[in-house]
Amino acid sequence: MATSASYPPPPPYYRLYGDYLRDPKSAPEPPPPVQGTYPLFGATYTTEDVLPSLEDQGVRQLYPKGLIIGWSKERLVLTLLPLLLLRLSALLRKDYKKELRALNRELQLHLLELADVLVERPSQYARRVEDISLIFKNLHHLLNSLRPHQARATLIHILELQIQRRKQAIEDVKRRREEAQRLLKESLQILDGHSV
Amino acid sequence: MDIISQLQEQVNVIAALSFNTFGTLQRDAPPIRLSPNYPEPAASLSDETINIAEQPKLMSAALVQAAKQFDVLVAALPLSEGGEEAQLKRIAELEAENEAVGEELQKQLEAAEQELRQVQELFNQAADNCLNLKKPE
Numbered sequence: 001m002a003t004s005a006s007y008p009p010p011p012p013y014y015r016l017y018g019d020y021l022r023d024p025k026s027a028p029e030p031p032p033p034v035q036g037t038y039p040l041f042g043a044t045y046t047t048e049d050v051l052p053s054l055e056d057q058g059v060r061q062l063y064p065k066g067l068i069i070g071w072s073k074e075r076l077v078l079t080l081l082p083l084l085l086l087r088l089s090a091l092l093r094k095d096y097k098k099e100l101r102a103l104n105r106e107l108q109l110h111l112l113e114l115a116d117v118l119v120e121r122p123s124q125y126a127r128r129v130e131d132i133s134l135i136f137k138n139l140h141h142l143l144n145s146l147r148p149h150q151a152r153a154t155l156i157h158i159l160e161l162q163i164q165r166r167k168q169a170i171e172d173v174k175r176r177r178e179e180a181q182r183l184l185k186e187s188l189q190i191l192d193g194h195s196v
Numbered sequence: 197m198d199i200i201s202q203l204q205e206q207v208n209v210i211a212a213l214s215f216n217t218f219g220t221l222q223r224d225a226p227p228i229r230l231s232p233n234y235p236e237p238a239a240s241l242s243d244e245t246i247n248i249a250e251q252p253k254l255m256s257a258a259l260v261q262a263a264k265q266f267d268v269l270v271a272a273l274p275l276s277e278g279g280e281e282a283q284l285k286r287i288a289e290l291e292a293e294n295e296a297v298g299e300e301l302q303k304q305l306e307a308a309e310q311e312l313r314q315v316q317e318l319f320n321q322a323a324d325n326c327l328n329l330k331k332p333e
Contacts, residue, residue: 095275096273096275097270097271097273097275100203100266100270101267101270104263104266104267104270107210107263108259108260108263111214111259114218115218118218118222132214136207136211139207140204140207143200143203143204143207146200146273147200148280149275149279149280149283150198150200152280152283152284152287153274153276153283155287156283156286156287156290159287159290159291159294160290162294163290163293163294163297166294166297166298166301167297169301170297170300170301170304173301173304173305173308174304176308177304177307177308177311180311180315181311184315
């Protein structure tokens with residue numbers, strides 16, 4: 001016994017596709033892909049997938065802006081001063097590895113500080129815990145910003161593999177064609193030999 | 197798992213170790229005397245106190261080990277030269293080469309298919325001739 005309502009009927013567009021098998025052009029085209037922002041179940045979503053920067057999320061950024069992958073010019077020792085604002089030093093081209101290592105060391109220092117604070121002034125833990133969570137957020141944001149680079153590197157790898165496979169296929173086809181030509185010539189000679 | 201996921205996993209492991217460390221130490225710490233007005237708290241000497249003395253060493257060793265592992269993973273990152281523009285340039289070059297190689301493959305395939313059709317046609321003719329030359333019994 002059905003106590004719930006039955007399913008709604010399918011949309012009536014199926015009538016437009018009645019002649020699709022005979023004439024594919026008589027039916028309407030599928031709708032074009034969505035561009036820009038679109039609403040879905042009351043919420044707006046955007047089609048552009050971009051990692052929001054830390055400032056957009058309201059988190060202080062601890063590593064210098066303008067990190068370029070693979071360039072390591074100077075060694076910079078990251079000293080975390082509590083009142084230091086966002087560092088806009090795009091001239092400092094640091095590579096991701098140094099930044100990650102520096103953040104790791106800072107994290108360890110902060111954990112030690114937290115242990116000390118808990119021993120001596122237990123009521124002031126909140127600030128330290130906040131700093132530690134800030135470092136974690138920076139770490140994860142750095143790692144996430146490496147993903148586009150990884151995607152491009154994967155694409156390069158796939159293209160190289162594809163080119164290699166295609167070249168291999170060309171070689172195979174050439175070889176087989178030559179083989180076939182050779183066999184045909186041989187068979188021609190044999191036939192001529194028989195008929196003479 | 198790819199290296200970036202491993203790094204992210206390692207960060208989470210460090211976070212888990214750190215809050216487990218502090219949580220365990222806070223939970224198991226014996227009471228301490230805060231002011232001279234109050235008597236000393238009863239210090240119970242048993243297996244638990246021995247364990248409590250060992251735990252910070254073990255847990256901090258684990259934490260430092262995890263941090264070293266993170267450094268090892270960071271060193272293993274294969275970050276190539278140049279950055280975004282160099283990668284995009286390389287992708288464009290590879291696409292052009294792929295296109296050229298694809299056209300050559302297409303040509304070879306078409307030539308091979310044509311030869312195949314010719315050979316099949318010749319076989320058909322030869323078979324017909326054989327059938328026609330055969331004397332009817």
